[in-house]
Amino acid sequence: MKAPGTVTTGGQIKVRGRIPTSRAGARRRTIVTYRSAGARRWRSGDTGWTNRRGEFTLSITAPAQAGLLSVRVASPRLGRLEAVRRTLAVSVIAPTTTPTPTPAATPTATPTATPTATPTVTPTVTPTVTPTSSPTDTPTVAPTPSDEPTVEPTPTGPLGDPDDWTYIGSGDSMRWDACQTITWSYDATAQPYPGAEADMTKAFAMIAEKTGHSFSRVPLGDAAFTVDWSNPDEDVRLAGSVVGIGGPTTRRIDPALNNGTQRAIVGGMVVLDASHASVPGGFGHSGWGQVMLHEIGHATGLGHASGREQVMAPVATIYNTVFGAGDLTGLAEVGTSKGCLQMDPYGRAADRDTTVTWME
Numbered sequence: 225m226k227a228p229g230t231v232t233t234g235g236q237i238k239v240r241g242r243i244p245t246s247r248a249g250a251r252r253r254t255i256v257t258y259r260s261a262g263a264r265r266w267r268s269g270d271t272g273w274t275n276r277r278g279e280f281t282l283s284i285t286a287p288a289q290a291g292l293l294s295v296r297v298a299s300p301r302l303g304r305l306e307a308v309r310r311t312l313a314v315s316v317i318a319p320t321t322t323p324t325p326t327p328a329a330t331p332t333a334t335p336t337a338t339p340t341a342t343p344t345v346t347p348t349v350t351p352t353v354t355p356t357s358s359p360t361d362t363p364t365v366a367p368t369p370s371d372e373p374t375v376e377p378t379p380t381g382p383l384g385d386p387d388d389w390t391y392i393g394s395g396d397s398m399r400w401d402a403c404q405t406i407t408w409s410y411d412a413t414a415q416p417y418p419g420a421e422a423d424m425t426k427a428f429a430m431i432a433e434k435t436g437h438s439f440s441r442v443p444l445g446d447a448a449f450t451v452d453w454s455n456p457d458e459d460v461r462l463a464g465s466v467v468g469i470g471g472p473t474t475r476r477i478d479p480a481l482n483n484g485t486q487r488a489i490v491g492g493m494v495v496l497d498a499s500h501a502s503v504p505g506g507f508g509h510s511g512w513g514q515v516m517l518h519e520i521g522h523a524t525g526l527g528h529a530s531g532r533e534q535v536m537a538p539v540a541t542i543y544n545t546v547f548g549a550g551d552l553t554g555l556a557e558v559g560t561s562k563g564c565l566q567m568d569p570y571g572r573a574a575d576r577d578t579t580v581t582w583m584e
């Protein structure tokens with residue numbers, strides 16, 4: 225899974241990009257608006273103009289409260305050029321170090337100013353918007369902040385298409401044995417925040433609830449399913465914006481004996497990238513909990529979904545912080561509903577057909 229952009233509270237968010245402009249190089253008006261997760265109204269940020277190549281740089285100041293932010297760049301229709309509207313998600317996080325206010329010299333002194341926490345960490349990711357899409361998904365009416373709906377539709381259930389899920393790898397159907405407890409281990413050595421172990425435990429419980437599988441934590445070295453923290457220097461699969469990888473080890477089985485299932489999952493692996501220090505812990509927002517669910521999902525047999533509202537979408541954003549309809553179908557399909565596995569119909573051939581798969 226890949227990480228969203230992040231910025232610290234009160235920090236500047238620079239939004240850069242390029243939009244199509246006329247051959248003559250007309251400058252186009254650009255407007256940036258933003259909205260905190262759960263807020264109804266879009267707030268105004270910068271308004272400016274592109275240069276003659278259509279390039280723009282706009283900025284907004286991140287709110288003082290941590291959370292998720294939708295940032296939208298819009299440009300009205302210009303002659304034959306369609307209006308442009310792009311939205312991206314930015315994680316606003318608290319600074320990792322908070323300055324300690326200097327105590328007043330004597331108890332009787334009257335403070336003349338309130339100590340103000342100043343972020344000492346600069347954003348490591350600058351969100352960049354590069355509109356590249358076809359005209360079909362751009363509105364024909366120039367969007368302005370006042371055009372935006374002031375009320376968000378209230379979701380009534382799991383979002384997205386119930387069929388929006390896949391098996392990981394070549395598409396063979398697979399699952400863990402419904403009649404065995406799945407043992408897992410957790411190496412806390414390199415974990416980047418104290419609550420990471422509790423978050424991982426909760427993630428396994430959430431997957432257990434939706435699949436029916438039973439997970440049991442065991443000591444390091446004894447588990448079929450290993451969870452570890454690493455970094456891009458140790459594991460090149462974590463390079464760039466990748467925050468975690470996960471996948472199963474599988475063996476071919478006889479579908480006729482296994483309710484149609486083609487592969488048995490006999491091992492699982494999740495590796496998370498501790499170098500992404502700005503990703504927040506916990507669940508219910510874009511952060512490590514969401515990444516853990518995604519990677520356990522891979523190791524439970526699921527590939528990527530196409531809709532952004534599924535936890536199994538390739539990128540962690542504000543849109544897929546809870547299981548979507550496709551996730552729930554997929555988790556049920558790789559769950560215990562299809563019964564125990566007959567593991568060894570091919571005798572020794574099964575051992576030669578062990579396949580390891582992983583995805584970001």
Ligand SMILES: [Zn+2]
Nearest residue numbers: 225538583584
């Ligand atoms: Zn993935």
